[in-house]
Amino acid sequence: MTRTPWLTSLGVALAVLAATTTGCSAGGRAGAERVEVSMWSHSAGNPAEIEVINRIIADFNASQDRYTVKPEFFPQAAYNDAIVAAATAGDLPCLLDMDGPVMPNWAWARVIAPLDLPESLTDQFLPSTVGRWNGRIYSIGYWDAALAMFARRSVLESNGVRVPTMDRPWTKDEFDAALVTLKNAGFEHAIDLGNYDTGEWWPYAYSPMLQSFGGDLIDRGTYRTAQGALNGPRAVAFAQWFQSLFTRGLASKSPTPDRQDFLLGNVAIAWNGNWSAPDAIEKYGEDLLLLPPPDFGEGPKIGGASWQWGLSANCPSLDGARRYIAFSLKPEYVAAFSEETGLIPATDAAAALTEEYGPDGRLHELVGFSREYAVIRPPTPAYSVISSVFEKTMQDVMNGADVQTSLDSAVDQIDFNLESNDNYGL
Amino acid sequence: MTARPGTSPGRSRTHARAIERRSAWAFVTPALFLLMLFLGVPALLALGLSFTNARLISPNAPEFTGLENYVRAFTSDPVFLRSLLNTFYFAAVVVPVQAGLGLALALLVNQRIRGVNIFRTVFFLPVVTSMVVVSILWTFMYQEDGLINSMLSRMTGGLVEGTAWLQQPSTAMPAIIILSVWQGVGFHMVIWLAGLQTIPAELYEAATVDGAGAWQRFRNVTWPGLRPTLVFVLVTITIAAFGLFVQIDVMTRGGPLDSTTTIIFHAVRKGFREQEVGYGAALSLIFFVLVLIVSLIQRRLTRENT
Amino acid sequence: MATIDQAPGAAVTASRTREAGPRASGRVPLYLLLVLLSLFFLFPVVFMLVSSLKPDDQIFQDLGSGAAFLPVGELSLDNYAGVFDRVPAIRFLLNSVFVTVVTVLLGLFVNSLAGFALSRMEWRGRKLILALVIATLIIPFETVALPMVYWVAKLPWLEFEGLRPVIEQGWLNSYQVQILPFVANAFSIFLFAQYFGSIPRSLDEAARVDGCGWFRIYRKVVVPLSGPVFATVAILTFLPVWNSYLWPLMVVQEESKRPVMIGVQYFNQLTPAWGETMAYSTLITIPVLVVFLSFQRAFVRSIAASGVKG
Incomplete structure (x- = not known):
């Protein structure tokens, strides 16, 4: 114990480790005087x-010799933690992707900077892919997503369920009856709502149903209260119907992870995004249908505005970051994104380059859903609170909580946040 | 070491005193500085922030709001009240079960039989397995088509059909309790063991000579000798139980239906994830008061003992 | 502070107070009970190790039988390869090793110095400081964690770009934010003070007559006699640092500084691939298991020592 050679060897090991670890981080920018432009994405x-x-x-790094963009990828569930911490430290990466609806919060907090891209460029993009706050553009996306009811023609027809169209979507009663029929036809559950997922999926997937019922997340007249919108009779009708999907066994509280239920044939219908279309096409081919969402009263609705790119206000190389964004908006990349991921390209020029979304593509109709049905989630800094409150509330409802009490409590929480922030100056 | 002849004894003594004082301060300064920086300042900050509407990221300066955060916690935040309740529920089960099971294990492995060290090691193994890993592992085992249900079904010949344990409000917390006890009990077994070893063998010998049976020996010799250990074990488990976070964050994120949200989990959700750091600080302080109460009770109990 | 006079660590090793072994007839049920309990404590870990070697469908297929705990069927290291393929797991391991080792070593030095001054030196303010240090024991980390995020985000740090010193604001995404808050530890100081207090003072006197300074006394007289307490404190600080989750969850986001526990949870959040997740879990559990199995006695002694406080 008096002589401690292990301590010495440990010290040496430590020194070596320290040397190698610092060596790693410095190694990247050896040689030229390129400026590093950091980037975070939720796509891990x-x-x-x-x-x-x-x-x-x-391509961007090779196209010029002043900037090197360096990406880092996070799992979606952890991404919010990462952004919050980095914004707190004033240490956000230059380039970051954000889910469209949370963008206003960051713009309000002045941690992101306006893009200042030429209008001739941004004008070509679908409106829901351009994120605006107080009249300026803070974010832009390569794509939008659209939800659809995934189903199989053979299953619907053999059970006598009418195949809906954009001209004549399912009504609420028709849809509900179809679910009951399909459940009785021997499926484990009639529909997979995707509720295995947590986080933003909940408001993204289910608040459009609420809106189709005639409710909303917030009073869009003033953006100062959720009273009436989220706990009025129409919202209650929505939540009761949603709850009944589970109590009647039409949907599962714990579906198979990774949206497998539809592909495994456990369910007849899946409320799913176009990003899942390639897998479904591969599995079911011509039998696959991508159907418009039901009209619960106020017309079919889907969520608009998805993940978009923005710039942090404290970026030391704003110029490089702006150049990267402008560079990345070329039709070929927007198209490539769509080709690889199945997402709806944000510009017509790009759509024409894709196989699926071109005029003859199998997913062409989804572009129509995006244009006709998309509702943007409320552009207010309070959205992050609204989103988590709505998710929690709907999970409670799914698990059997009293509907009116849950919605009233949600309204209280949202209004409290609005009030304690002086309505975010709105 | 060479001897250095001193000057006059009186001066050298004062001189030595001064050196001793200066050296002592030099020795404690690094630790004190770090404690102040990472405990003192944040603790004061917690107190200060809890009276404001501070947000982690905001263009506006925090405003003083008095006791509003505390009022909100107890009057208009049902999830917090649920978190308090869940935390107490967790502690109320885990504390006696883990302490009792730990003692039972300690008594078992305190016997002079062959191979007992191996069992000791095995019981202790989960303690050195990180809680994050344990939580991930048990999440997998608790799945509807997971290991637990397969074993249940097999052992009962298909009679018992398990459920998705972590997705049911009624079973999620008990499921977390089981894995928490599984992970932590070895730690307290060792502490009980240390307590057992401090009881002098002569007492047992004397009791045996007096004709006492095993139960009487436990009642009259072992148990009284374990009083100080008991207090320590109960207090450490209680404080750890109050701080329940990792299992929740990894396994359930507070759900289903708030059935597993806890004080610390809620504080992190509000204070960090939703950026309301002022409110989160208030929740942290409420947690602190709970821990303080437990510690004060501990002090009283230990005083009575000595 | 019930037993300050007793050096920690003495407790468990003594076997003199063990109860006499049961008679032979009672042993069979006793062993049966011990074995059953062992199964309860071992089965999840064995399941993890075994599953890390199997492809996912094999794992599920084996669940219903004893095969779930046996390395049978299609075995390979593919899951491990998969982990390394998808994330820089080695990097996370190195980060954790670095953070843990530095925290423990700095902690041993800083806390033992303070413990030395508080137990073996006479100076005004000693009692006050000791009381203050002990008082901080009552503040749980969870209480200060949130405000500390706010706080460390504003602290300055000196960095070198080449040879040029640069002052950076904010400690997030760094090694120091994972290390420095956990170096000074009131409980460690207390353990050191308690142990050092039990070493005869006459040794110091002798050294001082020889003209030794206080630091030399600490280094040449006290430290060499205090192996056990250094081991105890090292072990008690090693585990929580290696396992830390709440703190790095909030303050470390960049991959280059990420520790293993955050790494494995992020991995767990990706598309579920249970075999790979089990492989990753095994990977970060093995180092601790190896350390534990090689220093078992010291581990047990340390934890026993933490129980002797009060």
């Missing part, structure tokens, strides 16, 4: 998206 769970992003970055 999605190899196809990573592939395209890396391709754009490689």
Whole structure:
């Protein structure tokens, strides 16, 4: 114990480790005087998206010799933690992707900077792919997503369920009856709502149903209260119907992870996004139907505005970051994104380059859903609170909580946040 | 070491005193500085922030709001009240079960039989397995088509059909309790063991000579000798139980239906994830008061003992 | 502070107070009970190790039988390869090793110095400081964690770009934010003070007559006699640092500084691939198991020592 050679060897090991670790981080920018432009993305769970992003970055880095974009990928569930911490430290990466509806919060907090891209460029993009706050553009996306009711023609027809169209979507009663029929036809559950997922999926997937019922997440007249919108009779009708899907066994509280239920034939219908279309096409081919969402009263609705790219206000190389964004908006990349991921390209020029979304593509109709049905989630800094409150509330409802009490409590929580922030100056 | 002849004894003594004082301060300064920086300042900050509407990221300066955060916690935040309740529920089960099971294991492995060290090691093994890994592992085992249900079904010949344990409000917390006890009990077994070893063998010998049976020996010799250990074990488990976070964050994120949200999990959700750091600080302080109460009870109990 | 006079660590090793072994007839049920309990404590770990070697469908297929705990069927290291393929797991391991080792070593030095001054030196303010240090024991980390995020985000740090010193604001995404808050530890100081207090003072006197300074006394007289307490403190600080989750969850986001526990949870959140997740879990459990099995006695002694406080 008096002589401690292990301590010495440990010290040496430590020194070596320290040397190698610092060596690693410095090694990247050896040689030229390139400025590093850091980038974060939420796509760690999605190899196809990573592939395209890396391709754009490689092309951009090769196209000039002043900037090197360096990406880092996070799992979606952890991404919010990462952004919150980094914003707290004033240490956000130059380039970051954000889910469209949370963008206003960051713009309000002044941690992201306006893009200042030429209008001739941004005008070509679908309105729901351009994120605006107080009249300025803070974010832009390569794509939008659209939800659809995935189903199989053979299953619907053999059970006598009418195949809906954009001209004549299912009504609420028709849809409900179809679910009951399909459940009785021997499926484990009639529909997979995707509720295995947590986080933003909940408001993204289910608040459009609420809106189709005639409710909303917030009073869009003033953006100062959720009273009436989220707990009025129409919202209650929505939540009761949603709850009944589970109590009647039409949907499962714990579906198979990874949206497998529809592919495994456990369910007849899946409320799913176009990003899942390629897998479903591969599995069911011509039998697959991508149907418009039901009209619960106020017309069919789907969520608009998805993940978009923005710039942090404290970026030391704003110029490089802006150049990267402008570079990455080329039709070929927007199209490539769509080809690899199945997402709806944000510009017509890009759509024409894709197989699926071109005029003769199998997914062409989804572009129509995006244009006709998309509702943007409320552009208010309070959205992050609204989102988590709505998710929690709907999970409670799914698990059998009293509907009116849950919705009233949700309204209280949202209004409290609005009040304690002086309505975010709205 | 060479001897250095001193000057006059009186001066050298004062001189030595001064050196001793200066050296002592030099020795404690690094630790004190770090404690102040990473415990003192944040603790004061917690207190200060809890009276404001501070947000982690905001263009506006925090405003003083008095006791509003505390009022909100107890009057208009049902999830917090649920978190308090869940935390107490967790502690109320885990504390006696883990302490009792730990003692039973300690008594078992305190016997002079062959191979007992191996069993000791095995019981202790989960303690060195990180809680994150344990939580991931048990999440997998608790799945509807997971290991637990397969074993249940097999052992009962298909009679018992398990459920998705972590997705049911009624079973999620008990499921977390089981894995928490599984992970932590070895730690307290060792502490009980240390307590057992401090009881002098002569007492047992004397009791045996007096004709006492095993149960009487336990009642009259072992148990009284374990009083100080008991207090320590109960307090450490209680404080650890109050701080329940990792299992929740990894396994259930507070759900289903808030059935597993806890004080610390809720504080992190509000204070960090939703950026309301002022409110989160208030929740942290409420947690602190709970721990303080437990510690004060501990002090009283230990005083009575000595 | 019930037993300050007793050096920690003495407790468990003594076997003199063990109860006499049961008679032979009672042993069979006793062993049966011990074995059953062992199964309860071992089965999840064995399941993890075994599953890490199997492809996912094999794992599920084996669940219903004893095969779930046996390395049978299609075995390979593919899951491990898969982990390395998808994330820089080695990097996370190195980060954790670095953070843990530095925290423990700095902690041993800083806390033992303070413990030395508080137990073996006479100076005004000693009692006050000791009381203050002990008082901080009552503040749980969870209480200060949130405000500390706010706080460390504003602390300055000196960095070198080449040879040029640069002052950076904010400690997030760094090694120091994972290390420095956990170096000074009131409980470690207390353990050191308690142990050092039990070493005869006459040794110091002798050294001082020889003209030794205080630091030399610490280094040449006290430290060499205090192996056990250094081992105890090292073990008690090693585990929580290696396992830390709540703190790095909030303050470390960049991959280059990420520790293993955050790494494995992120991995767990990706598309579920249970075989790979089990492989990853095994990977970060093995180092601790190896350390534990090689220093078993010291582990047990340390934890026993933590129980002797009060």
